[in-house]
Amino acid sequence: MKKIIILTSALLLGVAFMAYLYFSKLGIDNDAKDLALQSATNNAALVFSFRNDKSFYDIIEGQHLIQQVLGKDKMTLLKQLKASIIDDNLLNRYVKDQQVYISVLPDSNKTLNFLITLQIQPENDIKKFYGQLKIKKVVSEKAKDLFTVKINDSLSVYLGVHGQVLTASTSLKLINDANVRLTENPFTEYIKENNHQIKNVLANIYINFNQAPLLLKNIIAGNINGEIALFNQQNSFAVLNYNFSREKILFNGSTELKDQHNYLKLFENTAAQNTSIQNILPDNTANYALYAYDDYRKWLRKLNTWQEKKEILSKTDAVIKRVKNDYRTDLNFIFTNYTKNQFIVFQLSTSEKLGAISLSDGEKTKQLLLDVSTDYNDDIKLFKSADILYSYFGEPFKKFTRPYYTIVDNNLVVANNASTVQSFLNHYKNNRLLIQTPQYLDAMNEISTTSNVSYYINTKNSADIFRHNIQLSFYRHLRADSGLKSFDTFCYQMSADKNKFITNLLLNKYIQPEIPDSLSNRY
Template structure:
């Protein structure tokens, strides 16, 4: 479930991503002290920033990505604001050399609203802006200090002006909330992070910044349930990301870096060398999502894991459990997994909602022998751990919910699940070569990104549809299958590669390759 929600968040990124593009030809140049940055980052998990020398409107006309990602309603609203309001000569002049931000926020009714933030340069003032709008024939009504604008095509939007700050939104509430705050006086870590990373984005088409601390608020608007159980992890993701948009008429690709704070499990991989991912070769063709982790030096990595356990106040308990197991069975558990684990672990979920995990091994036969005393037979191939938390003690968070799972060892992989039937189905697909790596969608998406990573999330939309349907609110699920929405997109990949304490990051939303009609192949 956690991986599904991560993927949902990344799909939201894609939806939000295209909003900036229609505004990118609004001239702007970063002012490091601008109040509009504080407004954009005050409540939002996602912020887009646009440079004044990038004109992408012609590029957008050559592809359908914009409408697909935004949806027809948001597309119409932003288009109307852009063409009927923001392109007015005086407004364009007023925002000349100022930066424009677009952020998205969830409200109490589970709707996601957009907010456009910019500021007026010293040559003009808010009164002149409002006067120009009224003279243009746009109907203007005042609602407690906020202006309701009725554009010529009947589109409604809201305008807020405070000193040199200008805010535009499809709803009044986001503006009202911000106008009450002393934005310039707030210590905003997210805004500071954006300033620090903006210097690396001068030559990019646009930038997306993510504040993972505020992602739970968006999740509550999108999914049915509360952030409990596996979803509780989103309350602890103290992380920021800075990503650059790369143009493609087929896919959506963001590249950049992610900073994850200490005491986060993912931070254990920030100093690891990215590994070539091969463990995915065993996944069934109906895999809905997976998360794979690469560890180049387990002994070194385990020291970081022990620190993570100490922070969670679990180190002593787990140490006692391992010692009790060693005493009970007259063996040393450190002679098993630390010695014979190779370099990759994975958790994956099937279209049936079944969950499995796996690690690759240096010597599967030797590992099987060493696990004999710790295991009981279910059948000839499948065994079960007698003692709980063995996998969690050696690998941490991904295997937290596999207490004493059933397992099978084949071809130097240890694969496990909480139900034996799940493993029997896995063995059947594996033996019949019905694997994810043989599907066209997976092959095409994999070819777009590097083979090496430290952490990699993957979602196959076709296989995940039932899972999405059961977890997403109906309006968001319908959008994933709508011709005007995400129907043509078949997978999402989120790669993190350790880089001296940070992560080099790739996010790919892959569009399905059109199937050629038989007649089109004829000469």
């Protein structure tokens, strides 16, 4: 019996040891495969990924919209770098079919730059690749493991060789930074976890919102505050698949919120909604953020839990109690009974900011709010107490401390100045609305009719806002005919899918239909 026990134990130990060796080796192999990814994701907020395959280059060369987004200089650099290495059969055989990563990273002097990363095929000898590099006329050795590739008479690209990984950039700083691979990088792990979603896809973009502040500091002219302050604490990632089109740039995928205190967590596990509140927006709307949920009472309970975690629930409770004591108005009764399933905050081309909340009965709500309001004129009122809307809707209404408001067609519309509310009313009454513009309608036809969170930018209406808030070099690219000027719409749309958000990212340009000569000659 003892011999059987000893033999069985030895057998189990042997199996365990072999399994350990196998999975250890598998782990080492996987780590080796991920070296390029580790370099690409270090400090990156955006990583564009595709397979080094001829079919990809053939397809993307016909996508002139991508070329406009990148800009003439960056596109010329990528084309010439491809011609120097990828189109060279002797060099390309070492990296054929490997994954290519293009990281967008902050560089010196308030600029952004590319870092291109790819890995030499594991079966190829790195020493032979070195040998091939050294005999190329356009490539010269600058230092150990560092080469320069001559693009033209005035431009050279650094080419780093670190183990089996190649990195290329016009910035030596980015090459050196890429050599420092983090042993633990949540962005790397997120990409690896989502690799199963990217099979048979032309290209992907990965977004690391944790690193967004580093990018924004090089783009914006001031501090990261106001609407973009959320990027300071946005522990989120996204993986999006590229959908080829000659008319638009569209990515589809998912966004995942890692921070349990993130305000957007309030919209998880909620059915996506048909929204209509955006239909009241003026035609000079520059941007908006729209939020939707299925039932306000349920959503309010989520908000109260979030407020408790943020240690602000006692403050919001005090606001509600003070209003009840001072004005004998039960705000809980009003908002829980007459708030519908969506609200929005938006900014006009004049930089004025407004918010709106959908109501089930606007006239009844107007009557119930009389005691807590002061008349400005027949149409516009002013809340007597501060932080009412912040208490019931959270972060988007934080800046509307004691706003002016009006109620039109079952929508409560607020702003910090009476003149802003009046401007809104003038547009609304005269039917000068965003929903009437062909550019907006064209863009909305490209994405889902239901969502939970949507961010929208009208690039034309935002021109003056951009001019005062971003660095001159980026503004010039935004307004250049060869750059982003012809794009009229940016939209980032999120629809809850359990603990993730199905996501659409759209950059759209409206192409006005041509009128046939036979018709135009009639007028």
